[in-house]
Amino acid sequence: MPHATARERRTRRRGLRRRFTARDLAVIGVLLGFAILLDLFIIWGPTVASITLSFSSWDGLSDLNWVGGDNYDTLAGGDYPPFWPAVRNNLLWIAFLGLVATPFGLLLAVVIDRGVRFSRFYQSTIYLPVVLSLAVVGFIAQLVFSRDQGALNAILGNQDNPTDWLGDRDLNIWMVLLAAGWRHTGYVMILYLAGLKAVAPELKEAAAIDGANERQTFLRVVFPTMRPVNVVVLVITIIESLRAFDIVYAINKGRNGLELLSVLVTDNIIGEASRIGFGSAIAVVLLTVSLGFIVTYLVQEMRGEERR
Incomplete structure (x- = not known):
């Protein structure tokens, strides 16, 4: 042999x-x-x-000084106050985009796929924010949610006692998530529209013959058939959540309640402090979180394929 x-x-x-x-x-x-x-x-x-x-203390100019795991001890021990709020905000981004924006994009894709009137117009309008960078979305968010001249306060009639949507630490993260979700929804919608077009009509017809209603057909036939699209959407959602930077930096440089790991990396590596070693440690944490989510899901998907 x-x-x-x-x-x-x-x-x-x-x-x-x-x-x-x-x-x-x-x-x-x-x-x-x-x-x-x-x-x-x-x-x-x-x-x-x-x-x-990440195992060093270096400012880019002086001699490299190896410090072992001191940078990680500083992060874990709470000696760097912005770190844990940034971790919380990144996880909040994942939860919001994954549990709110993504299902809403799927819902829009299903509705448009049914051939409603003016579906081309709706599709183009909803997808339009995707062509904008997150920095531009951040500037648009400022126009909408600004305290003194924002469109939202004008619509609500709050000129006498305006709400500081972007300055209040309890509100600004949710306003930014709405703006980011507005952009993410269109991206997800287009991906799922492509997936819905690829589902064989024979599968839907067979489910209808077996007595399944539209909801059962979608949940038990159509959605499982779009498994490759689901994987792509999940990976994109996690990546979009963890690499978010432009929108919060455009609003207030990622401070006052809008801290993100990507902003902390930038502030430490190219900011005034020039703590390249410390900033690299934060970057490694961000990389680990990203790989943890993506690798775990992909391994589960591959195991599921082997069982089938």
Whole structure:
């Protein structure tokens, strides 16, 4: 059997040589090699550097001083006050986008997929915020939720005693989440619209013949069929939640109740303090949280595929 396997490998190699000339293989090698080197330089290089620097105390100019796990002890022990509020806010972003904005985007996709009148108009209008960056969404949020000249206070008639939607620590995080959810909903809607179009009509017809109503058909047939789309939506939701930066920085530089891990990384690495080692430790925490959510879900999905 091993001899037959070796023969098959030689046969496949000969077939590969017949299909591709030496020049073709050289071009493929150069293109793949360039892409791999670029990936290593842009993504994995800084990742490894951040992990390494997180065990140091360095300002970018003086000598590198290794401090072991002191940076992580400072974060865990509460000696850096903005850290735990930032962790709480990042988890709140995940919960809001995952449990509110994402289901709402799915609902809109289902309604539009049924062919309601002016569905093209609704689809374009709801998707429009997706083409805007979160920084622009942050500026729009300021126009809407501003205390003195905001549209919301004008609509509510609160000019005499205006509500400080973005200055009140108990309110501003929810206003920002509404603005971010407004953008995220359109993105999710488009993804689920594509998934709904890919569901075979025969599956719905078979469910109807078996006596399933529309709700049962969607929950037991359509939604499970869109499993690949569900994975993509979940990963995008987690990434969008954890990399959020622009919108809170545009509003108040991510302070006064809008702290996020990404803002703390920026403030420590390129801010006045230049605590590159400490900022790298926060970046590693952010990376760990991101990988924890995504890897856990993907492993469960792969195990589910193996069972099926």
